[in-house]
Amino acid sequence: MRIKFLVVGLLLAMGIAVAMDQRDGFEAPIASWLYPGLSESLTSVTGVRIARAGQGVELVYEDGQWVVAQRFNYPLNQKQLSRLLNQLGDARLVEKKTALAKHHGRLGLLSGLKDPAPMITVQRDPALAPVLIGQQASARQATFVRFQADDQVWLIDQALDVSAAPADWLDPSLLNLTDAMIEQIDIDSPVDSGYRVTRDDGGNWVLATRPEGRSLRYETALTPLTTTVGQLQLMDVAEHDPARWAAGAATAVYHLTSDDRLVLKTVLATGEYWLRILIETDEADETDEAGGADSALQPGLDQILSPSREALNRFDFKIAKRNFDDLNRSLESFLKPKAAEGIDD
Numbered sequence: 001m002r003i004k005f006l007v008v009g010l011l012l013a014m015g016i017a018v019a020m021d022q023r024d025g026f027e028a029p030i031a032s033w034l035y036p037g038l039s040e041s042l043t044s045v046t047g048v049r050i051a052r053a054g055q056g057v058e059l060v061y062e063d064g065q066w067v068v069a070q071r072f073n074y075p076l077n078q079k080q081l082s083r084l085l086n087q088l089g090d091a092r093l094v095e096k097k098t099a100l101a102k103h104h105g106r107l108g109l110l111s112g113l114k115d116p117a118p119m120i121t122v123q124r125d126p127a128l129a130p131v132l133i134g135q136q137a138s139a140r141q142a143t144f145v146r147f148q149a150d151d152q153v154w155l156i157d158q159a160l161d162v163s164a165a166p167a168d169w170l171d172p173s174l175l176n177l178t179d180a181m182i183e184q185i186d187i188d189s190p191v192d193s194g195y196r197v198t199r200d201d202g203g204n205w206v207l208a209t210r211p212e213g214r215s216l217r218y219e220t221a222l223t224p225l226t227t228t229v230g231q232l233q234l235m236d237v238a239e240h241d242p243a244r245w246a247a248g249a250a251t252a253v254y255h256l257t258s259d260d261r262l263v264l265k266t267v268l269a270t271g272e273y274w275l276r277i278l279i280e281t282d283e284a285d286e287t288d289e290a291g292g293a294d295s296a297l298q299p300g301l302d303q304i305l306s307p308s309r310e311a312l313n314r315f316d317f318k319i320a321k322r323n324f325d326d327l328n329r330s331l332e333s334f335l336k337p338k339a340a341e342g343i344d345d
Contacts, residue, residue, distance in 0.1 A: 052116055075311075171234065187250075229254060231323070245276060261279070275317040
């Protein structure tokens with residue numbers, strides 16, 4: 001009889017275990033989406049707002065393109081926006097954390113005026129609930145978040161890093177120019193005598209007129225003048241201000257194989273480095289401020305210019321100091337020191 005009770009007990013225990021296993025299989029917690037359905041409907045998004053401590057940026061889809069509203073509707077960085085939207089669409093709420101407001105500060109999720117978290121609002125129909133973006137987890141690719149109207153904190157499985165500064169969202173590209181597209185370069189600086197860079201019979205960059213008894217530091221010393229223009233990075237934009245260019249501007253003229261010329265003017269104004277891009281063509285034989293109604297882009301320039309012709313006319317472009325310095329290299333910086341040449345001062 002005792003053995004019979006043991007067998008029955010064992011079978012009962014096994015049955016309970018199987019039932020529990022089946023229940024766990026159906027009821028096991030499954031990570032839910034931060035924004036359910038967003039990844040399948042990204043084309044319905046019409047805007048993204050990111051706000052933080054009185055600063056904010058609105059990314060808006062307008063007239064067939066994405067623009068930064070706080071920067072005169074200048075085109076935004078498409079890759080950066082696409083990455084953010086894909087992360088939001090793929091994000092899952094993987095761990096439920098604290099719901100106590102007193103702990104929000106150490107997770108970077110405050111919503112007040114003191115060190116607030118950036119808040120993202122995705123615009124579509126219907127609009128999505130604003131979410132605050134906190135600190136990233138230290139041990140994995142994850143971020144602490146909470147919805148604006150809820151004290152509950154979640155950990156999502158995406159490493160989000162967002163900025164509320166409008167300048168950080170601008171399309172950074174300016175010129176898609178390669179060495180092979182350039183025939184000659186003329187440099188004119190208010191603090192240095194002008195010089196011309198051209199190609200020799202072997203296609204190498206040389207000085208059209210080399211100072212007597214001087215030579216280049218090395219054979220490819222002039223190459224940075226051509227690589228710089230293909231690496232220009234936009235830092236910010238401002239509406240064109242003629243007063244900014246009234247005095248002290250340097251000029252670099254790039255003669256292209258397409259018979260066009262890019263005139264790059266640079267100036268240091270109020271501690272910031274600015275670039276102005278103008279266009280010259282052989283047809284008009286005069287500087288085109290990129291806004292004349294009778295002038296048209298040559299086919300070659302379509303592939304070279306990232307900003308539109310209207311943008312070239314309307315804006316001054318803020319660039320990094322390193323780009324400014326490269327465009328303002330003195331003639332002396334390309335030459336071997338006089339002592340090395342055996343020249344007496």
